[in-house]
Amino acid sequence: MSTKNKILIIGECRESSIHHVTFELVSEGAELSKKNNGEVVVLVPGYKIDTAQTEGLFKAGADKVILLDHEKLQQLNDVHYLRNIAAVINEEEPGIVLAGATPQGRSLMPKLAITMKAGLTADCTELDIEEGTGLLLQTRPAFGGNLMATIKTPKHLQMSTVRPKVFKVETGYSKEKNITKFTYIDGDSPLKIIEAVRSIEEMVNLADSDIIVSGGRGLGDKANFKVVFDLAAKLNAAVGASRAAVDAGWISYAHQVGQTGTTVMPKLYIALGISGAIQHQVGMKSADYIIAVNKDSNAPIFNVADYGIVGDLFEIAPKLTELLG
Amino acid sequence: MKRVVVFIKQVPDTAELKIDPVTNTMIREGVPSIINPFDMYAIEEALKIKDKWGDTETVVMTMGPPQADAALREAISMGIDKGILLSDKKFAASDTWATSYILSKAVEKLGDFDVLIAGKQATDGDTAQVGPGVATWLKIPSVTYVRKIDELEPGHAKVERMRSEGFDIIEVKGKFLMTVLKELNEPRIPSFRGKMAAKKAEIPVWGADDLNTDEANIGFTGSPTRVVKAFTPPPKKGGIKVEGDDLETVKGVFKFIKENHLA
Ligand SMILES: Cc1cc2nc3c(=O)[nH]c(=O)nc-3n(C[C@H](O)[C@H](O)[C@H](O)COP(=O)(O)OP(=O)(O)OC[C@H]3O[C@@H](n4cnc5c(N)ncnc54)[C@H](O)[C@@H]3O)c2cc1C
Numbered sequence: 001m002s003t004k005n006k007i008l009i010i011g012e013c014r015e016s017s018i019h020h021v022t023f024e025l026v027s028e029g030a031e032l033s034k035k036n037n038g039e040v041v042v043l044v045p046g047y048k049i050d051t052a053q054t055e056g057l058f059k060a061g062a063d064k065v066i067l068l069d070h071e072k073l074q075q076l077n078d079v080h081y082l083r084n085i086a087a088v089i090n091e092e093e094p095g096i097v098l099a100g101a102t103p104q105g106r107s108l109m110p111k112l113a114i115t116m117k118a119g120l121t122a123d124c125t126e127l128d129i130e131e132g133t134g135l136l137l138q139t140r141p142a143f144g145g146n147l148m149a150t151i152k153t154p155k156h157l158q159m160s161t162v163r164p165k166v167f168k169v170e171t172g173y174s175k176e177k178n179i180t181k182f183t184y185i186d187g188d189s190p191l192k193i194i195e196a197v198r199s200i201e202e203m204v205n206l207a208d209s210d211i212i213v214s215g216g217r218g219l220g221d222k223a224n225f226k227v228v229f230d231l232a233a234k235l236n237a238a239v240g241a242s243r244a245a246v247d248a249g250w251i252s253y254a255h256q257v258g259q260t261g262t263t264v265m266p267k268l269y270i271a272l273g274i275s276g277a278i279q280h281q282v283g284m285k286s287a288d289y290i291i292a293v294n295k296d297s298n299a300p301i302f303n304v305a306d307y308g309i310v311g312d313l314f315e316i317a318p319k320l321t322e323l324l325g
Numbered sequence: 326m327k328r329v330v331v332f333i334k335q336v337p338d339t340a341e342l343k344i345d346p347v348t349n350t351m352i353r354e355g356v357p358s359i360i361n362p363f364d365m366y367a368i369e370e371a372l373k374i375k376d377k378w379g380d381t382e383t384v385v386m387t388m389g390p391p392q393a394d395a396a397l398r399e400a401i402s403m404g405i406d407k408g409i410l411l412s413d414k415k416f417a418a419s420d421t422w423a424t425s426y427i428l429s430k431a432v433e434k435l436g437d438f439d440v441l442i443a444g445k446q447a448t449d450g451d452t453a454q455v456g457p458g459v460a461t462w463l464k465i466p467s468v469t470y471v472r473k474i475d476e477l478e479p480g481h482a483k484v485e486r487m488r489s490e491g492f493d494i495i496e497v498k499g500k501f502l503m504t505v506l507k508e509l510n511e512p513r514i515p516s517f518r519g520k521m522a523a524k525k526a527e528i529p530v531w532g533a534d535d536l537n538t539d540e541a542n543i544g545f546t547g548s549p550t551r552v553v554k555a556f557t558p559p560p561k562k563g564g565i566k567v568e569g570d571d572l573e574t575v576k577g578v579f580k581f582i583k584e585n586h587l588a
């Protein structure tokens with residue numbers, strides 16, 4: 001087997017726990033490896049990694065797991081991460097490297113791509129292997145989702161970041177449990193993470209959620225956001241917001257969906273009191289299902305909604321929360 | 326004198342983009358060009374740094390066609406000291422790898438600097454790769470998704486980086502590059518004096534020869550990635566629309582959620 005068929009997944013940990021996107025990438029990698037006769041190697045960098053979870057990586061389709069466990073990888077210090085990931089790539093010599101299109105992946109991969117002289121395709125939503133050439137076909141949205149582009153890297157290492165929640169995790173593989181450890185390489189870093197602030201209020205997780213409930217100016221004030229939070233809690237959903245709601249100071253910027261906020265692609269997006277301005281739409285219209293509640297039947301949000309209700313959100317949202325209870 | 330360099334990109338105003346309903350392709354003719362929205366926050370931050378440090382030159386750079394000159398002048402009208410246009414036929418079709426190489430060569434030509442600032446992401450290419458790429462070429466660290474600056478002095482900074490589950494407080498030693506978010510500031514409105522300065526400003530144009538770029542690293546040949554196909558996703562059609570806020574109506578949406586196994 002040529003090393004060029006090898007698919008290396010750059011895994012990701014939140015605290016000690018291996019993040020869901022890593023499993024998704026392993027399963028997609030396994031799918032691709034059937035087409036290019038390759039193998040799937042997953043690197044898990046982190047600290048005090050929950051090794052029991054490696055079981056799940058093999059079931060998801062991994063051929064080999066490389067653990068890179070060190071105190072200095074507890075926080076995302078890019079310099080320490082890059083030094084070690086680059087060394088793993090040099091040792092493994094993969095033809096394809098995939099990472100999640102998470103803040104971590106989108107921070108590390110562009111820097112790796114330069115040092116590795118690799119082509120890097122951002123934020124992919126579809127991957128395939130080209131027949132004949134065996135090259136990776138990477139499809140991604142650009143222009144705020146107005147355009148889809150398929151990209152390939154014919155001559156260099158092929159790298160992509162892949163959106164979370166796009167690929168399904170398989171659990172049916174029975175692979176040999178081949179686990180190795182990579183010894184951390186130390187060095188200096190001009191960066192120092194003084195504190196990693198993780199609070200409930202800051203838990204936004206827009207990119208990782210299957211369901212997002214968003215509120216807009218129609219909420220009227222900050223206290224009224226409770227109806228959004230209540231519905232979100234019932235659905236185990238993340239809370240999003242329009243820019244108008246953020247600018248009004250009702251909710252923090254991390255919740256903003258849209259062109260100058262976050263682009264999301266959940267299974268279900270519920271918009272409450274959001275008019276659906278184009279800058280909001282570009283951030284959410286790729287959701288599988290969109291439900292919109294707005295009292296103005298001409299609101300543009302209805303043009304993209306699969307299910308629209310013209311009515312008062314303060315009547316509708318609490319009733320829906322009840323029904324879901 | 327201290328120096329802050331900002332990278333800006335001219336992009337089509339996505340709010341004005343329309344899809345041809347017959348061919349299902351993007352109509353770009355007549356779509357106005359604007360400064361990439363995230364870059365406005367980068368410009369503003371550079372101006373704030375200058376306000377604080379004094380004795381600082383603020384420079385904006387863009388790589389693009391000759392008409393990108395307008396973006397540089399707009400930045401100058403906001404108070405930026407100097408604009409540089411990186412334009413050459415040989416730069417055309419550069420991917421993010423090649424673009425960041427070209428920008429890094431321009432920074433080298435410019436000389437010393439203290440901080441580099443880029444937007445989080447351009448609204449057309451949408452990759453968020455150019456900023457960190459430039460830093461890597463220049464062998465300096467970068468911090469992406471900066472939402473707040475706690476301290477910033479030449480050679481030392483403390484900034485907050487947004488994460489999906491919170492934020493990191495990061496200390497940086499030495500020169501560095503940051504990519505910035507909307508949360509950071511409120512871009513100022515151009516002043517009358519700024520507009521005059523923008524009109525009069527001389528914008529140098531640097532090409533491949535000026536930058537001494539390696540042909541193997543620029544343009545189409547220097548780009549590892551190739552766009553092999555571009556297509557417009559099928560337009561989303563509005564679906565069911567009902568009116569009312571009584572329980573029966575809400576039961577309808579509840580059923581929709583259940584039927585589609587959404588919760
Ligand atoms: C460069 C640029 C970038 C931008 N980026 C973003 C971005 O990232 N994200 C973003 O969201 N916007 C963005 N915007 C702003 C965008 O253009 C809109 O101004 C914004 O999305 C409006 O927010 P909204 O829908 O909450 O408010 P509005 O447009 O005011 O809509 C409020 C809606 O609530 C409805 N409503 C009121 N009361 C009720 C009720 N009781 N029940 C039901 N419905 C009710 C109203 O009918 C109305 O449709 C950007 C703009 C620019 C120029």
Ligand SMILES: Cc1cc2nc3c(=O)[nH]c(=O)nc-3n(C[C@H](O)[C@H](O)[C@H](O)COP(=O)(O)OP(=O)(O)OC[C@H]3O[C@@H](n4cnc5c(N)ncnc54)[C@H](O)[C@@H]3O)c2cc1C
Binds near residue numbers: 445446
């Ligand atoms: C449909 C489509 C898809 C593409 N996909 C990819 C891909 O996946 N991978 C890839 O490598 N290339 C890709 N490209 C090419 C890429 O768009 C260009 O290289 C572009 O010049 C820079 O990328 P960006 O627009 O994504 O910028 P981003 O990296 O998103 O921009 C971030 C910041 O970098 C700065 N910046 C970006 N461009 C410039 C510039 N020209 N001058 C000055 N500052 C700048 C700005 O501060 C900006 O806010 C694609 C192009 C198209 C048309």
